[in-house]
Amino acid sequence: AQSVTQLGSHVSVSEGALVLLRCNYSSSVPPYLFWYVQYPNQGLQLLLKYTTGATLVKGINGFEAEFKKSETSFHLTKPSAHMSDAAEYFCAVTRNAGNMLTFGGGTRLMVKP
Amino acid sequence: EAGVAQSPRYKIIEKRQSVAFWCNPISGHATLYWYQQILGQGPKLLIQFQNNGVVDDSQLPKDRFSAERLKGVDSTLKIQPAKLEDSAVYLCASSLTSMNTEAFFGQGTRLTVV
Numbered sequence: 181a182q183s184v185t186q187l188g189s190h191v192s193v194s195e196g197a198l199v200l201l202r203c204n205y206s207s208s209v210p211p212y213l214f215w216y217v218q219y220p221n222q223g224l225q226l227l228l229k230y231t232t233g234a235t236l237v238k239g240i241n242g243f244e245a246e247f248k249k250s251e252t253s254f255h256l257t258k259p260s261a262h263m264s265d266a267a268e269y270f271c272a273v274t275r276n277a278g279n280m281l282t283f284g285g286g287t288r289l290m291v292k293p
Numbered sequence: 294e295a296g297v298a299q300s301p302r303y304k305i306i307e308k309r310q311s312v313a314f315w316c317n318p319i320s321g322h323a324t325l326y327w328y329q330q331i332l333g334q335g336p337k338l339l340i341q342f343q344n345n346g347v348v349d350d351s352q353l354p355k356d357r358f359s360a361e362r363l364k365g366v367d368s369t370l371k372i373q374p375a376k377l378e379d380s381a382v383y384l385c386a387s388s389l390t391s392m393n394t395e396a397f398f399g400q401g402t403r404l405t406v407v
Contacts, residue, residue, distance in 0.1 A: 286335050
């Protein structure tokens with residue numbers, strides 16, 4: 181069985197500050213890990229994904245995430261927050277390269293001017 | 294490239310009524326998913342289709358929910374009868390295949406059961 185835990189349902193940062201959204205997973209097999217972003221009244225958009233290979237993954241809009249197997253973590257970061265980053269972010273995991281995603285509970289990112 | 298289309302965008306019904314949602318995936322995508330997203334939670338997979346066959350429906354409440362993809366293209370999800378706890382956003386997603394490809398999501402249908 182797989183599960184995803186996102187620490188902090190709400191995160192608030194100032195514009196220009198570092199963004200750090202935390203994700204820990206559990207999986208009985210090597211996981212495939214994803215971060216999705218959801219803007220109000222929109223569907224989910226893929227930010228980045230880790231499948232195999234390099235553990236530091238770069239995505240769209242300046243976001244990146246690092247897969248740390250020893251810590252079972254896949255935290256999302258961005259060096260400098262922009263007002264347009266305000267949205268809900270979901271971490272997700274699949275097994276065996278299938279696309280049946282198991283999502284975490286989400287983290288709402290608020291960016292203060 | 295057109296995205297995943299869903300309709301209606303919003304629906305309000307009374308409990309015990311029935312409702313149906315429609316999804317048209319991206320052209321050529323063999324795999325289609327329905328997710329339920331309750332307010333404040335992450336999406337939960339209800340059912341996955343590969344062409345017109347069901348791959349996984351283990352989390353679909355089959356006593357009241359049903360889904361079909363008869364011709365392997367568009368799909369409908371039905372709830373009959375609806376309960377208050379069915380209030381959620383129903384997201385449809387599609388991917389080229391079921392393995393190692395990106396899933397694209399529609400905007401969802403927001404269902405309110407009163």
